[in-house]
Amino acid sequence: MKLKSTEIVDTFAEAFKMWGARVIITAANRQWARAAAQAMTGFATSVIGCKCEAGIESILSPGQTPDGRPGASVLLFAMDKASVGKRLLERIGQCVMTCPTTACFNGLDGDNAVQVGSQLRYFGDGFQGSKKLAGRRYWRIPVMDGEFVVEESFHVQASVGGGNIIMLGTDEKKTLAAATAATRAMAEIKEVILPFPNGVVRSGSKVGSRYKTLPASTNTAYCPTLKAVTDSSLPPDVNCALEIVVDGLTETAVRDAMTAGIHAAAKPGIRQITAGNYGGNLGQYKINLHELLAD
Amino acid sequence: MPLLLKQIAPPEVPLEADNITPDRITGQTPAGVEKLTVMHGNETRRIGDFFRVTGQYDGVINLQGDHLGRVKFIGARMSRGVIRVDGDVGEHLGAGMSGGAILISGNAADWVGPEMSGGRIEIRGNAGHMTGSAYRGADMGMTGGEIIIHGNARNEVGNAMRNGLIAIAGNSGDFTGVNMLAGSIFVSGELGIRTGAGMKRGSVISLKDAELLPTFDYSCTYQPGYLTLYFRYLTGLGLEIDDERVRGPYKRYCGDSVEMNRGEILLYSG
Incomplete structure (x- = not known):
């Protein structure tokens, strides 16, 4: 042809069956949202050597994000559900929570979920708190520029x-x-x-x-x-x-x-x-x- | 078609009508609903003695009448469906409810949603004392769900509240969030005195400045990220919140230091 x-x-x-998650990262402006998304999706080219594959799905306008700020949508894939959970925990903890002004939200619906915010909360050393709104729980972790807000669980599919x-x-x-x-x-x-x-x-x-x-x-x-x-x-x-x-x-x-x-x-x-x-x-x-x- | 309960006779003393809930009315004919009991003082009477019941329950119960302010316990312990009241309601509205929605076009008396665990109560007018509170002697008040008041609320909003959301578009009385354990209370208007007295955890958010107890200590002025989630949600429910207050900043006070000191009061400081 x-x-x-x-x-x-x-x-x-x-192609292979994998498990994926969508992470919505927001920040004070597009630059910081992109910085966190790039950090989170770094060293994630191949599941063979990087344990996961990840990338930026799209850059989001304030009207497309849960908290009305500029954002980025990240997709992350691994070979099983538990691995997606581990990678999310590592990468949101090290790459998103560390980035000034960011917040992090689940971007999928479904029946399968992995725990992220409920694990990261311990970084708050007992001063963390949570809010439950419309059936979703958000953790507030005190950090040096204020608070890091991260959703408790992320759906995987x-x-x-x-x-x-x-x-x-x-x-x-x-x-x-x-x-x-x-x-x-x-x-x-x-x-x-x-x-x-x-x-x-x-x-x-x-x-x-x-x-x-x-x-x-x-x-x-x-x-x-x-x-x-x-x-x-x-x-x-x-x-x-x-x-x-x-x-x-x-x-x-x-x-x-x-x-x-x-x-x-x-x-x-x-x-x-x-x-x-x-x-x-x-x-x-x-x-x-x-x-x-x-x- | 909703089930219509039209008041035909004012009670001499307040009615206790905890049978007016979707849970008790599901599957009943209008005649069957009229046979359900209510307490009229120390007498057991029937709903049909005070209401004419027509229509068919399709998930919505509609109450109409000029003396509904003398009807207590509407929607008590309900778990599903909708109750729509055209007018005022009496005390203990939605007491202990776990699901469904109650919509009031007028005012509500004291004890709106005491110890409720789920569902939503929305009041277009004002509410009395003890909204979302614990009954006297109980450990916990509201443990979930939402109470939205478009007018004012009186004293002890969210007394011993353990979870959930209360939003008041107008003013709130004294002791808002007293003994609060967790959850969120938003007040757009003026706060009364002694806000958060004895609170262990939870958040009281005021869109205006307020004078606080000396047992609350100022931490910082910042833009709490989670507030935007709430403001967007509340705006979707019809509350008006201007952009400046959505963006902040807010002064954060921690307290009550006579307790765990893990609660917070956020005061808009634009």
Whole structure:
């Protein structure tokens, strides 16, 4: 299948069941809200090495936040509910509570919840207090600029991680431009994040390694420097490959983001758009690229 | 169609009508409702002796009449549904209620929502003494739910209150939040004297400055983040709060130091 001059490979992205949470961070102004969100989503590119994947879903206007201040919506994903809880506790405690003027709220509804504010409250050394309003409890922890307000529990829901597209280009400049265009288009989709730097990853991985201690290693089939010495998946005139990984609260959101990314990345100089998978043996979701475009 | 209870005869002495609740009326025909009992002094009488009952209960009970101020215990111990009163109501409105809503277009007498644990009472007029309070000798007053008063309230609002929300758009009398254990009381108008006397925890928030007991110590002037959540919520319920008071700042006083000293009184200081 061709999209403009780009071939869309007949393959699928293999995605995984994860658990996700949405965190609404507010602050006195947009800069501080963004600072806290960036800190919280730092070192959260891959669940393999970072224990979670996180990113900024959107920047929020005062009218979109619980306390009427500027804010940011953060999505965080891990492999199970308990892990989401642990990561939220660490990251809200170390990255949001520490940031001047911030407050932190749950951004999801549902039946599954993890305790965050009820754990962080102990930082208050006995001077913490809580307020219950409309069925939701908020903890007030005294800090040096006043109080940190954090919701007691955060809802988590079954989510989808590891959706992806891989752009194969004739050179670095064109591939980078296509990846940038794709991430911009994908960022418009709600309920997804792109956890890698600016949404793009160059060090795609395969399962396993010749070194026994490593669970994953570089994706040799897509490394242009190894075309001559490996079973390469790259066409002869491709000299650069970049991947975009997408995690979402729903499979639909992940599919929508991938579709938007493919359309935006199909440009002159991009020979193929493909996707990463493990033969369909590991992930619970197979997202076929041709089906996305047919939809 | 709501169930309509229209008052046909004024009681000589106040009626105790704790059967007028959705819990007792659900599944009853109008004739069945008229047979439910009320206490008229030391006599057991029937609702039908004082009200004509028409319509069908669809989740709402509507009371109409010129002498409803002499009817006590309306909505006592209710857990669901809505009671809408066109006019005033007597004492002990919603006593011990755990859910549902009571909407009063006029004034309420003393003891609004004593020891309630859930639900909402909204009064468009004024309320008497002891709103959301503990009964005399009891350890705890209101333990949950909301009381919204669009007018004024008299003394001892939230006496021994343990949780929940009371918001008063007008003035509040003396001893607001006396012996308070937790929860939140918002007062838009003037506070009476001795606010928070004996309080252990909880918050009294005044949108005006006030004179406090010497057992409350000033901590700081700041913008409490959680207040915005409440102000947005209360605005949604129809209370008017101007933007300046939403943004603060507020002076924080801690007390009562004759008790645990973990309560707070926030006074707007714009």
